[in-house]
Amino acid sequence: MAEKLPVFVVDDDASVLKSLKALIRAHGHPTFTYASAEEFLADYDEDMKGCLLLDVRMPGMNGLTLQSRLESKKSSLPVVIITGHGDVPRAVQAMKAGAIDFIEKPFSDEVLLESISRAHAIIERGGPALGDAEDAVERLNQLTPREREVLDQLVLGHPNKMIAHELRISPRTVEIHRARIKEKLGARSLSDLIRTIMAARAPSSSLMTSPNH
Amino acid sequence: MAVNSVDLTNCDSEPVHTPGYIQAFGALVVASESDLVIGHASANCKQYLSQVPQDLLGLHLSAFLGPDLFADLQSRSLVPTRPDYLNPLKCQFSDGQGNRRTLDCLVHAHDENILLEFFEAPPDTVEHDGLEIVRRQIVSEPTLPRSSSEICTAAARMFRRFTGYDRVMVYRFHEDNHGEVVAESTDQPDSFLGLHYPASDIPEPVRRLFAASTIRMIADVDDEPISVLADPDSGDQRPIDLSHAKLRGVSPIHVEYLRNMGVRASLSAPIVVKGRLWGLISCHHSGPKALPLRLLHTCELIGSIVASFLHGLRSSEHLDALLAVQALSHHIERRCHEGMSLFEALRLYAPSVNHRLKTDTLVVQIGDDGFVAGEKLEQIPNLSVLRSHAVAGMLVSDHLGNFDGRVLTGGNACAGGALLMLSEDGSDYVFLGRRNYAHTVTWGGDITKSVTVEEGGRLRISPRRSFQAFKQTVSGRSRPFESGQRELLGHFRRSLVALRSAERERLAWREKEIAEANQAVMQAQLLHSARISSMGELASSIAHELAQPLTAITNYVNACRQEIRNLGQTLPADISELMDDALAEADRAGAIVHGLRNFIEHGDLEPSELNIEESVRDGVGLMISGGLAFGVEVALDIDGNLPKVWADPVQIEQVLFNLVRNAAEAMDGGSEKRVAVSAKLNEKREVEVTVRDSGPGVPSEVKAAIFHPFQTTKRGGLGIGLSVCRTIIEAHGGRIWLADTQPGAEFHFTLPVG
The missing domain is CATH 3.30.565.10 (Histidine kinase-like ATPase, C-terminal domain)
Structure with a gap:
């Protein structure tokens, strides 16, 4: 069995932090927990290797701020964002800022492990974080112009109602488009959609560079 | 009417009440009211009183009249009244040849003087109870006259029968003071009935004298005027005010006027209705003619009776019209009370408004709403111009061209009308228009009088010489608004003003209520939204807080299972099932919390x-x-x-x-x-x-x-x-x-x- 990727967990809720440590450890990953972003930053050094599991909503410095601080330190830690339910705009923001994935609380261990292994894969490859750009472009090209419009709205984290108004269509139609888009792009979640788009937009980007261009 | 204003000015300034002379059918003695000493006497005193006026001047009245007459005079009220011939003093004067003459003396006090007018007393045999005859005749004439023209015709006929004048006419003065002959009784072949006479024929001072005073007799225009001599020793040399004197001398202009008409004697009795000179009973005679005082008295009474008949008729006509307008106002008011707007109520009753106020078109403007009802009149005047001429919220005129300078022609032009302002800010008004009333007026002669220039450049008029009927077509005016109609319009306006102001108050109140209600709704929405938001917020934070332990539970159970696997043990199926149940319950708890939050937040964003x-x-x-x-x-x-x-x-x-x-x-x-x-x-x-x-x-x-x-x-x-x-x-x-x-x-x- 290959050596398990270390996981750094930052969450302000002590019970969540402790339970995550128990769970991730049970799956064999070395696990380090921090009760705040500040605490993590104090411990951080460039040689750290592993996956950063980051709660986005914390008193004091929040997850997004920590993310940007790390980026300014040229950190290579893949970041997985933990959000509360329905905090999609913030998750999208985090993805744009370089997070490789986001998971919503409460989550099953499959979802968590999948994210961690995604991080592992990226580190192993040492290359593109986002998968095949050509493949992404090809998939996106299968979308109708209307579906493409809906997708652009979705990845901004807009709720269906708002998208419906923006595009002058009914929320029900948005729902239908949404299902088609997921099918065509082979996406299971919103984070998959965001990744696809970002991959298509930044064909040569690596994890280290900002995918915002 | 082409009346030269120069005429009027000249005539109106003539001192008709202080001519300085009297007519010849009596004598005048004037004493000062303060000391009762005679200061003036007419030049013909010798003829009536057998004393030269110079002898009378400076005499005390008691010495002149003797103790009995003097006492009688002092017991009387000397204030001029109407009718005023109730009781003349009976005087006897010796003619110096042993004969005694009986004279009637009329006494009145005026302008600080006591004026005594002496007339021949008719022989006792001629005396009759004229008043009783008049009463009987009036009752026997068409019993209750139904119109003013019936009354006037009866009066003219009666007057002539009584007095024996050649011609008796009843004039009626119109709003602009020009006169029209509305009744006539004559034995002459020509008729003046229906003729109009310009206002200047009876100048304003004369009109005032008529309205204030009583009957006026001119015995003979060919008589020499008798001058009134003043006491040269008295300080007061002012001409005597003869306003109430029967003998008052005739103005030269009037003398000329009568002569031009071929009239030598005349009698005029004013018809005064409600303090206003309604008209005149005017008698003309081609020869000299003076009525004895008693007959004069009777004539005056006839004039008064005619006046009261006319007054009664006018009052009842006016009352009827007033009641009709009040009923109309009442109907409109009732509609308004039922919730109809004043605007709609006026629209509903527009035909009645035009009918009752004798107008042809009705223009209503209430706030932003307006309508026109009735006949389509042209050239409706600029109402904002009219508004600036309104007095006490009202402008009434039969000649609106006066105000905006238009020339109104054609039968459909709106020549006259009444503007009734219903609110002070000018946004609500009613305009009642009357159409141009083109008609022919027949004047009693060419109404242009000749003007001559006197020495000193002063203009002086001479009365016209021709009394040939002169026809003139009048246009640019509507039928006149008589004073009674103005009063009706005033009533109507007041009731509309009251309704409109109540309506405005109501509207303002309602607007305020709506505004308040709107604000209340907004505040309620805000409060509701605050509550929803707080609940949403609460639910959200509960969800967040609960998500933590639920996440922990799930993690722990999963960790547990993994740790058991790590130990190389196979989890017994029933234990694995229990763990799955624990996870499922944690999931369900999470779902309930999310569901609750979604439920509360549902729809709270209405962008x-x-x-x-x-x-x-x-x-x-x-x-x-x-x-x-x-x-x-x-x-x-x-x-x-x-x-x-x-x-x-x-x-x-x-x-x-x-x-x-x-x-x-x-x-x-x-x-x-x-x-x-x-x-x-x-x-x-x-x-x-x-x-x-x-x-x-x-x-x-x-x-x-x-x-x-x-x-x-x-x-x-x-x-x-x-x-x-x-x-x-x-x-x-x-x-x-x-x-x-x-x-x-x-x-x-x-x-x-x-």
Whole structure:
């Protein structure tokens, strides 16, 4: 069995932090927990290797701020964002800022492990974080112009109602488009959609560079 | 009417009441009221009193009249009355040859003088009870005359029968004072009936004398006027005021006028109705003619009886019209009470309005609503011009061309009318128009009098010589508005003014109620939204807080299972099942919490295109109207060109409300309370709103968690306001933050441009 990727967990809720440590450890990953972003930053050094599991909503410095601080330190830690339910705009923001994935609380261990292994894969490859750009472009090209419009709205984290108004269509139609888009792009979640788009937009980007261009 | 105004001026200034001479059918003696000494006597005293006037001057009245007559005179009231021939003094004077003459003496006091007029007394045999005859005749004439012309015709006939004048006419004066012959009785072949005479034929001073005084007799225009001599020793040399004297001399102009008409003697009895000179009974005779005092008395009574008949008739006609207008006003009022607007009520009753007020067209303007009813008249005058001429809210004229200088021609022109203003601001009015009344007036002679220039350049008129009928077509005027009709219009206006002012009050009240209701609805919405938001916020934070332990439970169970696997043990199926159940229950608990939150939050975002400026004003306005910003100076600085945002107006108002209220509360107790709200477009092309206060600022220990629920520095606060604001702003895709400023607090939020 290959050596398990270390996981750094930052969450302000002590019970969540402790339970995550128990769970991730049970799956064999070395696990380090921090009760705040500040605490993590104090411990951080460039040689750290592993996956950063980051709660986005914390008193004091929040997850997004920590993310940007790390980026300014040229950190290579893949970041997985933990959000509360329905905090999609913030998750999208985090993805744009370089997070490789986001998971919503409460989550099953499959979802968590999948994210961690995604991080592992990226580190192993040492290359593109986002998968095949050509493949992404090809998939996106299968979308109708209307579906493409809906997708652009979705990845901004807009709720269906708002998208419906923006595009002058009914929320029900948005729902239908949404299902088609997921099918065509082979996406299971919103984070998959965001990744696809970002991959298509930044064909040569690596994890280290900002995918915002 | 082409009447030269020079004529009128000249005539009107003539001193008709102080001519300085009398007519020849009697003698005049005047004593001062203060000392009863005779100061004036007519030149013909010898003829009547057998004494030369010079002998009378300076005499005390008691010496002149003798003790009995003097006592009689002193017992009387000498104030001129009408009728005034009730009881002449009977005087006897010796002619110096042993004969005694009996004279009738009329006495009256006027202008500080006592005037004694002496007339031949008719022989006792001729005396008869004229009054009784008049009464009987009047009753036997068409018993109750139904129209003014019937009354006048009867009066003319009776007058002539009594007096024996060649011609008896009844004049009626129109509103503009010109006269019309409305009845005539004559044995002459020609007739003056229906002829019109210009107002200048009876100049204003004469008109005044007629209205104030009584009957007027001119015995013979060919008589030499008798001068009135004054006592040269008396200080008072003013000409005697003969206003009430029967013997008053005739003005030369009038003498010429009568001569030109071929008249030598005349008698005029005024018909005064309600204090106004309604008309004249005018008698003409081709020869000299003087009536004895008793007959004069009777004539005067006939005049009075005619006047009271006319008055009665007019009153009853006026009463009928007044009642009809009042009934109409009442109908309109009732409609208004039933909830109809005054505008609609007037539209409903427009035909009746025109009928009752004898008008052809009705123009109504109530606020922004207007209508025209009745006949389509042309050239309806510029009502704003008319308005400026209105007196006491009303302008009534049969000649509107006077006011806006138009030439009104054609039968359909609106030549006359009444403008009734219904409100002081001029936004409500009623105009009643009358059409042009083109008709022919037959004048009793060419109405242009000749004007001659006297020495000294003064203009003087000579009366016209020809009395040949002169026809003139009159246009540009409507039928006149008589004084009774003006009164009706006044009544009508007053009732409409009252209705309109009540209506305006009601409307203002209703508008206020609607505004208040709207505000109440807004406040209720805001409150509701605040409650929903707080509940949503509460649910959200419960969900968040519960998600933590639920996450932990799930993690622990999963960790447990993994640890058992790590130990190389196979989990017995029933234990694995129990663990799955635990996970499922944790999931279900999470789902219930999310469901609850979704339920509460469901539909609480109702976005629309929003003008941020309106939201700011409404949000701040609500606070001020709620009395929550007492003593706080709120300054707004809002970029007028902000693009619209896509947001829920109620929610955004709530955010502003919360921020401004927080600011106001933070400054409570401070001396300087200022809140500045500004809105601009920032570099990211978002609408950015800033609320800054002059308070103490946010304590640093609170700053970090200020947007978290249940954080508060306020007594009694829940600590939810700012977290609600964050929820709302973030739900709109915007951001909210506290700027790092000192002193004061400065909150910012952004909204994406929609």
